[in-house]
Amino acid sequence: xxxxxxxxxxxxxxxxxLVAAVEAGVREQAAGQVVLPPRLNLPNGRGFFRLMPTxxxxxxxxxxxxxxxxxxxxxxxxxxxxxxxxxRLLAMMDAHYLTAARTxxxxxxxxxxxxxxxxxxxxxxxxxxxxxxxxxxxxxVREVERVTAFSxxxxxxxxxxxxxxxxxxxxxxxxxxxxSCVEGADIVVVATNTTGKGDGIAFRGAWARAGMHVNAIGxxxxxxxxxxxxxxxxxGRIVIDCQTRQIEEESGDVIDALANSAYDRGxxxxxxxxxxxxxxxxxxxxxxxxxKSVGTAVQDVTAGYAVYQEARRLGIGSEVxxxxxxxxx
Amino acid sequence: xxxxxxxxxxxxxxxxxLVAAVEAGVREQAAGQVVLPPRLNLPNGRGFFRLMPTxxxxxxxxxxxxxxxxxxxxxxxxxxxxxxxxxRLLAMMDAHYLTAARTxxxxxxxxxxxxxxxxxxxxxxxxxxxxxxxxxxxxxVREVERVTAFSxxxxxxxxxxxxxxxxxxxxxxxxxxxxSCVEGADIVVVATNTTGKGDGIAFRGAWARAGMHVNAIGxxxxxxxxxxxxxxxxxGRIVIDCQTRQIEEESGDVIDALANSAYDRGxxxxxxxxxxxxxxxxxxxxxxxxxKSVGTAVQDVTAGYAVYQEARRLGIGSEVxxxxxxxxx
Numbered sequence: 013x014x015x016x017x018x019x020x021x022x023x024x025x026x027x028x029x030l031v032a033a034v035e036a037g038v039r040e041q042a043a044g045q046v047v048l049p050p051r052l053n054l055p056n057g058r059g060f061f062r063l064m065p066t067x068x069x070x071x072x073x074x075x076x077x078x079x080x081x082x083x084x085x086x087x088x089x090x091x092x093x094x095x096x097x098x099x100r101l102l103a104m105m106d107a108h109y110l111t112a113a114r115t116x117x118x119x120x121x122x123x124x125x126x127x128x129x130x131x132x133x134x135x136x137x138x139x140x141x142x143x144x145x146x147x148x149x150x151x152x153v154r155e156v157e158r159v160t161a162f163s164x165x166x167x168x169x170x171x172x173x174x175x176x177x178x179x180x181x182x183x184x185x186x187x188x189x190x191x192s193c194v195e196g197a198d199i200v201v202v203a204t205n206t207t208g209k210g211d212g213i214a215f216r217g218a219w220a221r222a223g224m225h226v227n228a229i230g231x232x233x234x235x236x237x238x239x240x241x242x243x244x245x246x247x248g249r250i251v252i253d254c255q256t257r258q259i260e261e262e263s264g265d266v267i268d269a270l271a272n273s274a275y276d277r278g279x280x281x282x283x284x285x286x287x288x289x290x291x292x293x294x295x296x297x298x299x300x301x302x303x304k305s306v307g308t309a310v311q312d313v314t315a316g317y318a319v320y321q322e323a324r325r326l327g328i329g330s331e332v333x334x335x336x337x338x339x340x341x
Numbered sequence: 342x343x344x345x346x347x348x349x350x351x352x353x354x355x356x357x358x359l360v361a362a363v364e365a366g367v368r369e370q371a372a373g374q375v376v377l378p379p380r381l382n383l384p385n386g387r388g389f390f391r392l393m394p395t396x397x398x399x400x401x402x403x404x405x406x407x408x409x410x411x412x413x414x415x416x417x418x419x420x421x422x423x424x425x426x427x428x429r430l431l432a433m434m435d436a437h438y439l440t441a442a443r444t445x446x447x448x449x450x451x452x453x454x455x456x457x458x459x460x461x462x463x464x465x466x467x468x469x470x471x472x473x474x475x476x477x478x479x480x481x482v483r484e485v486e487r488v489t490a491f492s493x494x495x496x497x498x499x500x501x502x503x504x505x506x507x508x509x510x511x512x513x514x515x516x517x518x519x520x521s522c523v524e525g526a527d528i529v530v531v532a533t534n535t536t537g538k539g540d541g542i543a544f545r546g547a548w549a550r551a552g553m554h555v556n557a558i559g560x561x562x563x564x565x566x567x568x569x570x571x572x573x574x575x576x577g578r579i580v581i582d583c584q585t586r587q588i589e590e591e592s593g594d595v596i597d598a599l600a601n602s603a604y605d606r607g608x609x610x611x612x613x614x615x616x617x618x619x620x621x622x623x624x625x626x627x628x629x630x631x632x633k634s635v636g637t638a639v640q641d642v643t644a645g646y647a648v649y650q651e652a653r654r655l656g657i658g659s660e661v662x663x664x665x666x667x668x669x670x
Contacts, residue, residue: 015344018666047383054376054403056396056425061403065392067385074383074390076407078421081428081667088428088665092407092419096385099410099417104433108666141668205670332659336417337347337437338410339470341534 013336014320014329016105024322025110027148030117030315031124035287037068037314038121042288045070048310050258058082064309072096077107077312091316101336103320103329107312109141114315115307116145117152118253118283119227122303123199124153125286125293126251127225131198132157137190137214139163139172142203142229150199150227151180159184162193163204194219202228204238217242222298231265232306239265239304241274247302249294250280254308262306342665343649343658345434353651354439356477359446359644360453364616366397366643367450371617374399377639379587387411393638401425406436406641420645430665432649432658436641438470443644444636445474446481447582447612448556451632452528453482454615454622455580456554460527461486466519466543468492468501471532471558479528479556480509488513491522492533523548531557533567546571551627560594561635568594568633570603576631578623579609583637591635 016024040046047067054061059082067074074094081087089107094100123131131154136147139161150156159176161184163169169186177184187193194200194215204214217240220226226247230238244250244266252259256277259266269275283303285291294301323329345353369375376396383390388411396403403423410416418436423429456479463485465476472490479485488505490513492498498515506513516522523529523544533543546569549555555576559567573579573595581588585606588595598604612632614620623630652658 015661015664017663047385049381049383052378052381052392052394054378054394054396056376056403057398057401058425061394061396061423063381063392063394063405065381065383065390065407067383067390069386072386074385074409076392078394078405080403080423083670085428086667086669088430088667090421090430090665094390094409096387099414101417101419106664106666108668330661332344334346335344335435336419337435338415338417339437340415341412 013101013332014103014323015332016103016319016323016329018106018108020323020328021105021319022109024319024328025113027117028152029318029322030113031120031149031152033314033318034114034117034311035121037310038284038287040068040070041310042284043070046310048308058085064312066309066313068313073313073317075313075316077309091312093313093316093320105316105319110315110319112141112145114311115142115229115305116149117315118305118311119146119201119229119303120149120152121287122227122251122283123150123225126301126303127154127199128223128297131225133197134159134199134201135194135197136161136201137193138203138205139168140205143172143201144176146201146203146227146229147176150201156182158182160187160193160197162187162190190214191219198224200224200226202226202230202238204230212237213240214238215243216240217246220246220300222300225301227303228265229305231263233262234264234267237264237268241269241272243302244269245274246300248279248299250302250304251283251286251293252280253283253305256280259304259306263304266304342430342661343432343652344661345432345648345652345658347435347437349657350434350648351438353648353657354442356446357481358647358651359442360449360478360481362643362647363443363446363640364450366639367613367616369397369399370639371613372399375639377637387414393641395638395642397642402642402646404642404645406638420641422642422645422649434645434648439644439648441470441474443640444471444558444634445478446644447634447640448475448530448558448632449478449481450616451556451580451612452479452554455630455632456483456528457552457626460554462526463488463528463530464523464526465490465530466522467532467534468497469534472501472530473505475530475532475556475558476505479530486511489516489522489526491516491519519543520548527553529553529555531555531559531567533559541566542569543567544572545569546575549575549629551629554630556632557594558634560592562591563593563596566593566597570598570601572631573598574603575629577608577628578630580612580615580622580632581609582612582634585609588633588635592633595633
């Protein structure tokens, strides 16, 4: 069994590889080869304890993510990956960075199928870890020429622009307002630090223009908000990464849009349908499209397995011999 | 985070301590301080993948057991323990031995409340790991003077008798038949190697005598059998370690007894009710009583936490620094 800490995982989590892994996992899911129950969400004193397992019978792996904590105290993430045929526990890894990275990779998959082919200009709202990984996800699937970035704190947005400009080797410009940030953008990434304070709206549907593709990843619990009801109303197509029922229970943005009659279920498609080619990511070049994700165990386990394979190739991580003894009958 | 392998866990899993830990955990459950969802049971190609989480708000810990495999290929068990207040992952441990040990500890708790106080003679049907741990559990709560043991293989039952005699420092005698083994016994442990082959019945209700207490732990899946329908019919009181619905879905013995109209729900009580003193373990000295367990996450997590505490006290295990980085918002 290979034990990988947060720094090792980050080093191994190359974005184009993760996008390919998540896309393959979603395709396997669309082929009916995946067992994916609703995540278990247990309350505890100050926060939550969530378990997300999946069994992937196409690729022959299985595993789970366990994460726990609260917005006030912080959250810890952990992924375990098993090989079905041998029954071996392959790896246990810190999934702090990987959770953000697989979310970005999933945004990459959605953007590949939903954004216009010639999309070149990307706007990022947010300056944290998810803003970075989601921008990397988009850049893995489109020839991005220009990035604009906004977050309320001037120093943070300037630092984000500088870091991402060096990393991507393209122009990344910090903007003074979200409106100026998204103006002229073909693709928008909304990845905000949604602490549940204030109304938290970071992107408004009124700002969307014809042909724009919006990815929103921050609202993964009922109290978390980042896009307004108009964002759902103005989108001609809404793609989600999980089952309809789950997103309507878990995402504060979706719950609010439903309450404001702005969430038309007739426009909503699961990502697996799009990846499998059973539904189009967009109807035409002018449609406004929206990808709303809350995360799935398929994303975690396929990304974790890709990291494990790369760790083996490069000889990174700590080997723990004889962990999980086999009980025979 | 402390990593404990199978040998370390076995060394730390002192039975009287585990019995006390499981009893405290069941008491906490009875006080309404425990979140315990039905276990997640996912099918995979050749077997199963089960996840059993619990959040214990009285003792301030939480965790889960994950186990997977099949009777043909063998099973691997893994337990993680967290501290709620700090959010820290305290330990990850191999739970091969611990699963058998906590089952034995739970049998100890049930036997404490259900067997006659002056019970001295114990019969064990089975000669494997669970036969051993369940006998240890019984011996932790009663002054056992004599043990008889049966399993179909002569060499295995002789070896079991020799080993347990040395370990317990009392007479342990191997018997040639299950009937002679249980004759005169006050307490019976049925802990057989239920592989699902044949009809698998190792104990029959017809053999029970007045005042006998029977513990049966082997039938934890629909295809696994070890006690017949009569065992349920002849018992005046049946205590189970989980919810009624769960045991009726998971235990082949219970499913068969139900099908043969031998499982009277009016006689069935949850262990937590007995431990909390809201129900008696037996009505009188002559009643035949039956404890049927399938296992719960409360047993796993309380036993795992007891092992962790002992590991810290003795300085056993491998420390993994900085595993599970805290993500702050």
